Amino acid sequence: MFIKKAEKAFLKTYDSSVFEKLSVTTDLLVFSISDLKTNNYRKLSNKVMSVFLANRDQFPFKDCWSLPGGFVSPKETLEETAKRVLREKIHVDDLYLEQLYTFGEVERDPRMRIISVAYMALVERSDLPYSLQQSDNWFNIFREDNKIILRNEKDSGVEFDLNMPSVLAFDHQEIIKIGLERLKNKIEYTDLAFHLVPNEFTLTELQNVYESVLGKKLLAPAFRRSIKSKVIPTGNMTSGNGHRPSELYCYKNNEA
Amino acid sequence: MFIKKAEKAFLKTYDSSVFEKLSVTTDLLVFSISDLKTNNYRKLSNKVMSVFLANRDQFPFKDCWSLPGGFVSPKETLEETAKRVLREKIHVDDLYLEQLYTFGEVERDPRMRIISVAYMALVERSDLPYSLQQSDNWFNIFREDNKIILRNEKDSGVEFDLNMPSVLAFDHQEIIKIGLERLKNKIEYTDLAFHLVPNEFTLTELQNVYESVLGKKLLAPAFRRSIKSKVIPTGNMTSGNGHRPSELYCYKNNEA
DNA sequence: ACAATAGTGTCTGTCAGACACTATGCC
DNA sequence: GGCATAGTGTCTGACAGACACTATTGT
Numbered sequence: 001m002f003i004k005k006a007e008k009a010f011l012k013t014y015d016s017s018v019f020e021k022l023s024v025t026t027d028l029l030v031f032s033i034s035d036l037k038t039n040n041y042r043k044l045s046n047k048v049m050s051v052f053l054a055n056r057d058q059f060p061f062k063d064c065w066s067l068p069g070g071f072v073s074p075k076e077t078l079e080e081t082a083k084r085v086l087r088e089k090i091h092v093d094d095l096y097l098e099q100l101y102t103f104g105e106v107e108r109d110p111r112m113r114i115i116s117v118a119y120m121a122l123v124e125r126s127d128l129p130y131s132l133q134q135s136d137n138w139f140n141i142f143r144e145d146n147k148i149i150l151r152n153e154k155d156s157g158v159e160f161d162l163n164m165p166s167v168l169a170f171d172h173q174e175i176i177k178i179g180l181e182r183l184k185n186k187i188e189y190t191d192l193a194f195h196l197v198p199n200e201f202t203l204t205e206l207q208n209v210y211e212s213v214l215g216k217k218l219l220a221p222a223f224r225r226s227i228k229s230k231v232i233p234t235g236n237m238t239s240g241n242g243h244r245p246s247e248l249y250c251y252k253n254n255e256a
Numbered sequence: 257m258f259i260k261k262a263e264k265a266f267l268k269t270y271d272s273s274v275f276e277k278l279s280v281t282t283d284l285l286v287f288s289i290s291d292l293k294t295n296n297y298r299k300l301s302n303k304v305m306s307v308f309l310a311n312r313d314q315f316p317f318k319d320c321w322s323l324p325g326g327f328v329s330p331k332e333t334l335e336e337t338a339k340r341v342l343r344e345k346i347h348v349d350d351l352y353l354e355q356l357y358t359f360g361e362v363e364r365d366p367r368m369r370i371i372s373v374a375y376m377a378l379v380e381r382s383d384l385p386y387s388l389q390q391s392d393n394w395f396n397i398f399r400e401d402n403k404i405i406l407r408n409e410k411d412s413g414v415e416f417d418l419n420m421p422s423v424l425a426f427d428h429q430e431i432i433k434i435g436l437e438r439l440k441n442k443i444e445y446t447d448l449a450f451h452l453v454p455n456e457f458t459l460t461e462l463q464n465v466y467e468s469v470l471g472k473k474l475l476a477p478a479f480r481r482s483i484k485s486k487v488i489p490t491g492n493m494t495s496g497n498g499h500r501p502s503e504l505y506c507y508k509n510n511e512a
Numbered sequence: 513a514c515a516a517t518a519g520t521g522t523c524t525g526t527c528a529g530a531c532a533c534t535a536t537g538c539c
Numbered sequence: 540g541g542c543a544t545a546g547t548g549t550c551t552g553a554c555a556g557a558c559a560c561t562a563t564t565g566t
Contacts, residue, residue: 078360104334
């Protein structure tokens with residue numbers, strides 16, 4: 001107990017400025033799935049991954065697209081900051097959220113030294129307020145060869161090749177690349193895909209989500225076999241699609 | 257170009273203290289494999305994972321065991337800080353190093369708000385200076401049931417159950433747990449195990465490393481099949497072990 | 513009728529788990 | 540000799556890739 005007392009005394013007089021402090025921010029990588037409508041009444045819509053970007057209205061990188069983010073305040077955990085940014089900028093609560101990686105290059109921000117802790121969030125589009133579903137902040141993600149192309153969902157003229165240097169603000173294109181990789185890896189051995197579909201979904205929709213995250217086609221019988229243990233049939237059917245109806249399933253949470 | 261000029265002007269007058277800054281540290285989780293000698297001359301030594309802990313000589317948590325760490329200085333990247341800590345505290349350079357996770361609970365340090373970016377490093381024991389091979393900083397890691405026990409290699413009386421609250425300084429036992437999980441996952445789909453063995457090793461040694469990381473026994477034929485493509489036989493053999501000699505292999509880097 | 517998707521059956525090759533077996537050096 | 544390990548052969552069952560096939564709707 002002598003130690004405890006001495007420690008208290010130590011803490012009382014501790015000068016927290018011995019080591020220089022740094023600015024810390026949280027950047028948010030919000031992914032969702034977009035429906036790309038087709039003009040053939042029979043065809044299903046294509047599903048594409050998309051990421052939410054904010055157009056910066058102030059320096060630095062004014063008018064550039066960037067990930068939404070915010071400074072970590074001294075009284076907030078990192079995750080609280082991430083959730084606050086989601087609330088303030090995307091007006092949404094209770095998303096799937098995971099810490100992605102921490103970026104600490106010395107010159108990554110021209111203003112000053114800033115450490116950024118990146119978080120990745122997944123949303124089902126229809127869970128968002130209507131204005132955000134329709135906003136021009138969503139960029140569809142296309143992969144051709146080794147390229148990664150971001151194309152604005154509302155204005156297909158606004159397009160970025162993530163392999164080109166500095167098309168987004170700060171090191172945010174690097175963060176997006178790392179997030180895509182993380183998602184690609186984790187979707188195979190976790191149930192993370194279910195955060196990207198509505199409560200009820202067809203197995204083909206779910207398969208399309210896997211395909212757009214993995215960037216490759218899957219075979220339906222194999223996919224159905226592998227996913228069977230994770231879903232429950234609801235008995236409800238789709239209709240009005242110009243082809244055979246399909247059954248709707250929901251996620252079977254194996255924890256419960 | 258007008259923007260560029262305006263941005264320069266903005267940066268010149270930017271006040272970096274608008275948002276309150278925080279202290280940032282890097283903590284290092286250094287894992288290696290220990291040989292537990294047996295008293296039977298025929299038997300091979302058991303291999304156990306171990307972690308390097310430092311005994312704190314100052315407040316807070318004076319006399320507690322903790323992960324080695326250091327403050328991130330404004331001119332250093334996070335990885336540079338991690339490498340500096342390795343040099344200063346473990347006197348070693350050029351280890352396998354990867355960022356693990358960033359810890360940002362508000363009260364994790366009693367002095368003040370500190371964000372800690374944890375890095376995980378892997379060492380082969382014989383690559384260390386002799387004094388560090390023999391130091392009393394290594395704790396062997398034993399898993400029984402769901403317990404995780406750390407036992408000091410030099411003094412088996414010093415033992416901690418990581419599931420008990422606050423047996424190590426700060427949130428360092430949480431960091432160790434997360435690191436063990438990461439290692440367990442990554443050893444299956446990466447070549448990370450080779451950082452824990454000498455340049456030349458027998459397949460049984462390698463298998464023991466996998467077993468102690470995974471915490472379970474493997475079948476030799478299956479292990480050999482799965483590892484075959486990653487190693488090259490050197491032609492050298494072990495001897496003097498009281499049983500059949502075994503061939504030494506080295507890592508086959510598939511990049512080159 | 514037919515386009516498009518839903519959904520199932522089944523063959524095949526690969527590969528991990530399992531176990532048996534042989535080989536070898538040191539006391 | 541016999542202990543302890545090294546190293547291989549092979550059977551089996553699970554399962555992914557592949558493909559063929561049937562079923563069902565809206566126009």
